[in-house]
Amino acid sequence: MTEEVLLHGCLNNIASAQEALYSRFSPRMLGVCYRFARNREDAEDMLQEGFIKVFSQIHQFRNQGALEGWIRRIVVHTCINVLKKNKKFADSVDLIHANSIHLNENNIHSILQAKQVVESIRLLPMGYRTVLNLYAIEGFSHKEIAAILDIEESTSRSQYTRAKAMLEDILIKKKIINKPREHMGLTGIK
């Protein structure tokens, strides 16, 4: 079923088309949510809320970009909105000096590299993780991040710098990267 047919079905509120669209994009979107969320349950809640918005606002999609990108943007914003409802998140993302974390080697699962990277990201403190997700992966600028999270742009930059350093350490310990950050490369890829 082509993306166009799916879109047409969703515009006409046809359940099978909606289900097909959901089946096609939900695994990747759940991965996105999982990077932001504390646990899988929270991620699924974010995903559900995100797709409800997708189906209710799908008439606003203008075919000016990829459907997946449009859905992803809605899902990411949904994740941020959910996080912002939590006061602890607001505190954590606003802290200039986040607490350092102690990497527990026993928690590291090395099933797949992608999963390892994502799980490594999730080991970061919530504030670090969110900024890193938005900047490095979702491609938001620090200015946009500052607006989204209601923080200073400088805070976003410093959060990202610290998050990046911390994640690099984690990835080195997990042997996902085998060089210092100045010469970073993927294990087996470089």
Next chain:
Amino acid sequence: MERKFYTNDFEQLLRENADQFKMAPSKKVWHGIYNDIHPGRRWPSIPMSLLFVFTLVLVGHLNTQQSRHAYLTKTNKNIELKNPSYQNKSNGFAAQSSNEISGKNTNLKSEVTLADNNEFNKQLSGSRDDLIAVATNSISSTKEEIPGEKTSVIAETGSGNLFINNNNPLNSPNTIVAQFIPDESNLTTKADAIAPLHSINKHFIVTPSEQINNISSESLRNSNTVDKNPSLANDQLINKTPAVAHIKIHKNPKVNWTYYVSPAISFRSYSKQGNSEDQAFLGYITSSFANTSFNRSVTHHPSIGLEAGTAMKYSLTKKLKFTSGFQVNYSAYTIEANNIHPIIATLILHNERTGVLYPSSSISYFGNGPGNVPESLHNYSLHLSLPVGLEYKLAGDNDVQLFFAGSIQPSLVVTNQAYILSTDKRNYITESSLNRRWNIGTNIGTFVSFNSNKFKWEIGPEVSYQLLSTYLNKYYVREHFINYGIRFGVSNIIK
């Protein structure tokens, strides 16, 4: 949003790996989304509510029946237990009288026995049954004339002093209610007790028994405490009337419940709406196969259907009854198809608001008609409905009647399975979003009703027709179920 170019390998690494990461969401996520975007299709809520209400009504109805039965049983036992002791105690004078009630179709005889300890034994005997009453205090009684053709006897004890055995109705199901309230006053003569009885009730004729101290009913009727001294009678009525026995006649209950089941043969009828089919073909379909008539392109076979439920019947007039209740409908038919390698099949649908046609594609596993690997597909539909209708008595007497019945049945589709023919008529696909969740059916039929012991039976042919299509209007095919069935019903005769 400003998209950033990744300036170093780190961001590239994160981006690539994060994009590759996928997780399979649990089913509850989709269910949550579906329920939110299709709130009208939360199927469990409404049927469950209806089922709950129906269960409450049914339990209440059965409870009422059981309570009445338990009461009558208890009354009978009391009579059996009290009578021997009463026989032993009634060593003084006693008044026994036979009462005869003349109704339109019935003769009722009554015997009243008064003991010196003011105990009454009242026995009413009809052509088919007996009524025995025992009262431990003085009693006056009233009785209303039986207005209907049919009467029966039911006893109620006001304060436990009257026990009435009511085995059978007096040729009829109407009701006499006897209520005895003990009198605290001291009635010293039989006349005191009897006088109010027949002074109040002109239809309750007291006939004296020869055995009992030469007290005749005539003397009782002409007792100076009653007829010759109205003031005394009034005083007695005022001062001593706590001892009151009421015998009332109730008419047939206007409401009764019938339980029924109707095995049926289920058919379907097809039609197309407007010229949307042609429009669809014009834009999307080039298959010559699609140009054949719809009904000739498919091979369907009727199947077994069923209707079952309960109906409350309320007598509006002697011949007309209003009916309403709760019913389950099951309709089905079989499709002759064949297994094929999965392919994409297309339905051309039209937007009901804009009229714009659009395709909807699904994977099909079944081809139309017989093939190398035949397959029987079963289309079915299960409805919960609330029929509302009328029954008209065409002919009959008290025991056998002929009725004509009709009803409208708003219904909720609890579950269904619908294999829909693709627009090119080559394949069958399932598309649950096209199924209508609410529908309206109609039912007409005749039946014969006859009495048998404690039950009233109904049997007769009926036809049910589903007024709205199984599918939403966006699908150009209209499908209507037709059930031809035999109705078997039973209701309890309330005595």
